Amino acid sequence: MSADANDSDVNRRNTTFGVWAFRHYRRELHRYLLRRLNRAQDVDDVAQEVYLRLLRHDESKCIRKPLAYLYGVAAHVVADFRIDAQPDRDHLVFDSDAVDRCAEEPTYALPDDLAERLNLQQQLERAIAKLPPTHAAVLIAHKRDGLSYEEVAKKLKLSIHTVEKYVTQAKARIRMMSWER
Numbered sequence: 001m002s003a004d005a006n007d008s009d010v011n012r013r014n015t016t017f018g019v020w021a022f023r024h025y026r027r028e029l030h031r032y033l034l035r036r037l038n039r040a041q042d043v044d045d046v047a048q049e050v051y052l053r054l055l056r057h058d059e060s061k062c063i064r065k066p067l068a069y070l071y072g073v074a075a076h077v078v079a080d081f082r083i084d085a086q087p088d089r090d091h092l093v094f095d096s097d098a099v100d101r102c103a104e105e106p107t108y109a110l111p112d113d114l115a116e117r118l119n120l121q122q123q124l125e126r127a128i129a130k131l132p133p134t135h136a137a138v139l140i141a142h143k144r145d146g147l148s149y150e151e152v153a154k155k156l157k158l159s160i161h162t163v164e165k166y167v168t169q170a171k172a173r174i175r176m177m178s179w180e181r
Contacts, residue, residue, distance in 0.1 A: 018054035021066050028067065029074060036078045042085075049077045079176060127174045134158075135173070138166040 022029070029050060033043045053073050063069050128136050134156070141152045142163070149167075153160045 017057050017059065017063060017066070018051065021054055021070050022051045025067055025070050029070060032071060032074055033078065036075075037081070042081065046074075046077055046081050049081070050074050053077065079172065082176070127177055130177070131170050131173060135166045135170040138163055139170040142167055 029047060030043060033046050033050075034040060037043055037046060050070070050073055053076075054070070057063075128140065131139065137156060138152055138158070141147045141155060142149065147155065149160050149163045152158070153163045156163070158166075
C-alpha cells in the first residue's frame with residue numbers, strides 16, 4: 001500500500017472517527033473496560049461515555065494511532081467513573097495552585113482555616129511522597145518552582161516529552177488517591 005493510500009485511509013477514518021473507532025475497536029474497548037472496572041454491569045455505561053467523548057473529537061486533527069487514542073480516552077473515563085462511584089469519600093482534584101496557596105501566609109485566618117490549610121498541605125505532601133521519585137521531582141519543579149517543561153527537562157536531564165508525560169501521570173495518580181477531611 002502506498003503512502004498516499006495510507007494517508008487517505010487515515011483521513012477517511014478521521015472524518016467519522018468516533019463512529020469508526022467505536023465500531024472497529026468495540027471488542028478491545030470492552031475487554032479493556034472489563035479489566036479496569038470492578039463491576040461488569042458498569043462496562044456499558046462507561047463505554048457509552050467513551051463513545052460520547054469520541055464523538056466530540058475535533059475532526060480537523062488527524063489521529064495516527066486510533067487504538068492508543070481510544071485507550072487514552074477510556075482511561076480518563078474510567079478514572080472519572082471511579083471518582084464518581086465513591087460518593088462517601090472526599091476526593092481532592094489536584095489544583096495547580098494548591099501548593100502555592102498552602103505556601104502563602106494568610107493576612108488573617110481563623111483557627112479552622114489554619115487547620116484546614118495545614119491538613120491540605122499535609123495531604124499534598126503525603127500524596128507527593130507516594131509518587132515515584134522522578135514523577136515527584138518533575139511535578140514539584142513544574143508546579144511549585146514554576147519551571148516550564150523545557151526548564152524542568154534541562155534541570156533533570158529528561159526530554160520535554162518525558163516531562164509532559166510525568167506531570168500528567170503524577171496528576172492522574174494524585175487524582176486517584178482518596179483524601180481525608
